[in-house]
Amino acid sequence: xxxxxxxxxxxxxxxxxxxxxxxxxxxxxxxxxxxxxxxxxxxxxxxxxxxxxxxxxxxxxxxxxxxxxxxxxxxxxxxxxxxxxxxxxxxxxxxxxxxxxxxxxxxxxxxxx
Amino acid sequence: xxxxxxxxxxxxxxxxxxxxxxxxxxxxxxxxxxxxxxxxxxxxxxxxxxxxxxxxxxxxxxxxxxxxxxxxxxxxxxxxxxxxxxxxxxxxxxxxxxxxxxxxxxxxxxxxxxxx
Numbered sequence: 001x002x003x004x005x006x007x008x009x010x011x012x013x014x015x016x017x018x019x020x021x022x023x024x025x026x027x028x029x030x031x032x033x034x035x036x037x038x039x040x041x042x043x044x045x046x047x048x049x050x051x052x053x054x055x056x057x058x059x060x061x062x063x064x065x066x067x068x069x070x071x072x073x074x075x076x077x078x079x080x081x082x083x084x085x086x087x088x089x090x091x092x093x094x095x096x097x098x099x100x101x102x103x104x105x106x107x108x109x110x111x112x113x
Numbered sequence: 114x115x116x117x118x119x120x121x122x123x124x125x126x127x128x129x130x131x132x133x134x135x136x137x138x139x140x141x142x143x144x145x146x147x148x149x150x151x152x153x154x155x156x157x158x159x160x161x162x163x164x165x166x167x168x169x170x171x172x173x174x175x176x177x178x179x180x181x182x183x184x185x186x187x188x189x190x191x192x193x194x195x196x197x198x199x200x201x202x203x204x205x206x207x208x209x210x211x212x213x214x215x216x217x218x219x220x221x222x223x224x225x226x227x228x229x
């Protein structure tokens with residue numbers, strides 16, 4: 001079975017501090033991994049994805065994520081948080097040979113001024 | 114249009130009524146997905162189209178739910194005999210990627226369905 005776990009429902013960080021939003025996954029075979037952000041009453045916006053190659057991928061708005069195959073993790077990171085980063089973040093996984101995207105339950109990020 | 118368009122943005126209906134939700138994907142995108150998002154939850158897969166055909170409808174919760182994409186572009190999600198438990202935000206997403214490709218999903222802003 002394929003699944004995504006986001007162990008933290010809520011993450012609070014002070015503005016200017018680094019942030020990490022955690023994600024672990026389970027998938028048959030090699031994964032495609034994605035991060036999306038959702039602002040209130042809006043759809044999901046794509047941030048970044050891991051397909052293959054370099055384990056550190058960079059995406060929109062200064063976000064990056066590190067793929068760790070041995071730990072089956074794909075944590076989202078940003079060196080310096082902004083108040084405008086406050087939103088709901090979703091991790092998603094898809095198997096190379098699959099079509100379904102499986103989403104985590106989301107992590108609410110609050111950046112405190 | 115520039116993005117995925119979903120209508121209506123809000124729909125309030127009574128228990129037992131029939132509802133249609135429409136999705137207009139990004140032009141040229143062959144893959145189209147429907148997801149359902151309940152409060153405090155992540156998106157839950159419903160159905161996936163590749164072109165006109167439903168390639169995977171394993172996420173539809175029961176036979177009251179049905180979706181079509183007759184010309185390979187616009188899709189309609191149809192819910193018969195609505196129940197209060199159907200209340201959720203229904204998200205549509207499209208992707209330019211063929212089967213098993215690496216492309217990401219582009220989401221619309223969703224249709225919020227409330228069943229009274």
